[in-house]
Each structure stands twice: as C-alpha cells, then as structure tokens.
Amino acid sequence: MEEQDLTREYRSNIKDNIVSLIIELLNKVVEESKINLNDIEFIGIASPGTISNNIIVQATNLGLENFDIISELQKYINLPMQIKNDSKCAALAEKYYGNMQKNDDCIFLCLGTGIGGAVFLNGEMLVPKKVSGFEIGHMVINKGGRQCNCGKRGCFETYASMRALKNKIAEVLDIDSDFSGEYMRSKLLDLNNKKVREVVEQFVEDLSVGICNLIDIFEPEVIVIGGSFSHYQDTPIYQMLLDKINNPQNRFNKHAAPEIKMAKLKNNAGIIGATIQI
Numbered sequence: 001m002e003e004q005d006l007t008r009e010y011r012s013n014i015k016d017n018i019v020s021l022i023i024e025l026l027n028k029v030v031e032e033s034k035i036n037l038n039d040i041e042f043i044g045i046a047s048p049g050t051i052s053n054n055i056i057v058q059a060t061n062l063g064l065e066n067f068d069i070i071s072e073l074q075k076y077i078n079l080p081m082q083i084k085n086d087s088k089c090a091a092l093a094e095k096y097y098g099n100m101q102k103n104d105d106c107i108f109l110c111l112g113t114g115i116g117g118a119v120f121l122n123g124e125m126l127v128p129k130k131v132s133g134f135e136i137g138h139m140v141i142n143k144g145g146r147q148c149n150c151g152k153r154g155c156f157e158t159y160a161s162m163r164a165l166k167n168k169i170a171e172v173l174d175i176d177s178d179f180s181g182e183y184m185r186s187k188l189l190d191l192n193n194k195k196v197r198e199v200v201e202q203f204v205e206d207l208s209v210g211i212c213n214l215i216d217i218f219e220p221e222v223i224v225i226g227g228s229f230s231h232y233q234d235t236p237i238y239q240m241l242l243d244k245i246n247n248p249q250n251r252f253n254k255h256a257a258p259e260i261k262m263a264k265l266k267n268n269a270g271i272i273g274a275t276i277q278i
C-alpha cells in the first residue's frame with residue numbers, strides 16, 4: 001500500500017490497522033498457497049522508516065515511533081520474524097538476485113514516496129552500529145529549503161522523490177494530486193508543455209545533485225535505481241538524468257562515472273529482500 005493512499009481513519013489507529021492487515025494477508029497467502037502455518041521458517045517484513053533491533057524507531061511518513069510491531073504480531077502468530085527498512089530490503093534483493101550481483105561497490109537508490117537506499121563496498125552492505133544510517137533522502141541539497149517531514153529543511157527527498165515530482169506537477173497544472181504514478185508517467189509528463197518541462201528539468205537537476213554527491217563519496221561501480229522511478233527507463237526523463245550524471249563537470253572525480261541501471265526486480269524487490277538474512 002502506498003503511504004499517500006492511507007485514509008485519515010486508517011491513520012488514526014494505524015498500529016492496530018497495520019497489524020490486522022498483515023495477519024489478514026498472511027492468512028490469505030497461507031490459504032491460497034495451501035501450506036501449513038507451522039511450515040513457515042520465518043517471516044520477513046519490509047517497512048519504511050528507521051528500523052533498529054527489529055523495532056520501527058521512526059517512520060515519519062506513517063507517523064510511527066518506537067513501534068515494536070513484531071511483539072504485536074507474535075501475539076497472533078508465533079513464528080520467528082525480522083523487520084528491516086524497505087529500501088535496504090530492496091537493495092539486498094538487487095545485490096543477491098538483481099542488477100548488482102556482479103559488482104562489489106554499488107549503491108541502491110529507492111525513489112518513491114521518499115528516497116531510501118543502501119551502499120555496498122567490497123561486496124558488503126554497510127551497516128552502522130548505532131541506529132541504521134544511510135538516510136539518503138535526508139541529505140540536505142538546498143540549505144534552508146523546503147520543509148521536510150523529518151523536521152529539517154532542504155532534504156534530498158523533498159526535491160527528488162516521486163512524491164515531490166507529483167506535487168510539483170499537480171501544482172503547475174493546477175490539479176488535485178490524487179492521480180496515480182502510472183497516470184503521471186503516461187499522461188501528465190508532456191515535455192512540450194513549458195510548465196511541465198521546467199518542473200521535470202528542475203527535478204532531474206536536483207536528483208542528479210544528490211546522486212553525484214553519493215558518487216563522489218562512495219565511488220560506486222554501479223548505481224541501481226528502484227522504487228516507482230524504475231518504470232521510467234524508456235522515458236526522456238531517464239536519459240536527461242544520465243546526461244547530467246555522465247557530465248564530468250557535475251562530479252569531483254571526473255573518471256568515476258558509474259553505470260546507472262534500473263532495478264531488475266521492480267516492486268517485488270522489497271518483498272524478496274525482506275527474507276534475506278545478513
């Protein structure tokens with residue numbers, strides 16, 4: 001479920017609603033696949049936000065803080081469970097089964113409602129000891145800029161997430177922003193429309209600034225982009241982004257342009273990665 005699709009009513013009792021939805025879906029999967037609940041080895045959960053020690057420390061877009069979702073779920077289903085950040089799950093899936101398998105130094109970027117990601121150096125995902133790190137979406141690219149849900153201003157995701165693009169497109173076209181991502185891609189992003197083109201050019205510029213910062217810090221061999229942006233492979237917007245990143249003037253290290261690829265596993269990456277244990 002997309003975070004923006006949540007109704008006010010759902011949000012008002014979000015913890016119970018999430019728990020009952022997961023139980024409901026799990027029972028459905030068990031029934032449809034004709035397996036026995038006891039045959040399940042463990043359950044992996046991918047969640048937005050900061051996850052540490054199997055707890056949702058903070059998921060600002062969902063309004064969750066210090067939520068021990070596993071203990072709540074285990075009141076109903078007594079199976080081993082693990083929870084990880086959804087972008088990190090998708091990154092693991094792309095590393096093990098997708099477009100980062102052949103490289104040791106890689107960055108995975110998840111461009112959706114927010115911006116998340118993970119970094120692999122020498123084949124290992126970097127995992128800080130304190131909380132979880134790699135809050136790529138909250139790297140400031142415009143000091144004193146747009147207000148972010150996290151409390152800071154000018155965060156990367158307030159400019160370069162798909163939600164940021166959607167809000168800007170709705171603003172310049174003077175329409176409600178309740179259209180789907182698919183509708184935006186196929187119907188609204190008409191680059192012959194001057195207002196739309198300006199929004200898109202600014203979006204690509206902002207996205208490239210964040211990506212080039214990451215390239216200069218980590219020097220990845222490959223960057224894989226997932227989330228809803230992964231549907232943009234055959235669009236001029238993707239080519240505009242590649243042109244920006246490949247321009248040596250936009251990077252400190254003129255020789256370190258990585259290969260840019262879209263995620264191979266598309267929207268299933270998070271689900272697949274939730275079950276990878278590291």
Ligand SMILES: [Zn+2]
Nearest residue numbers: 138148150155
């Ligand atoms: Zn932020």
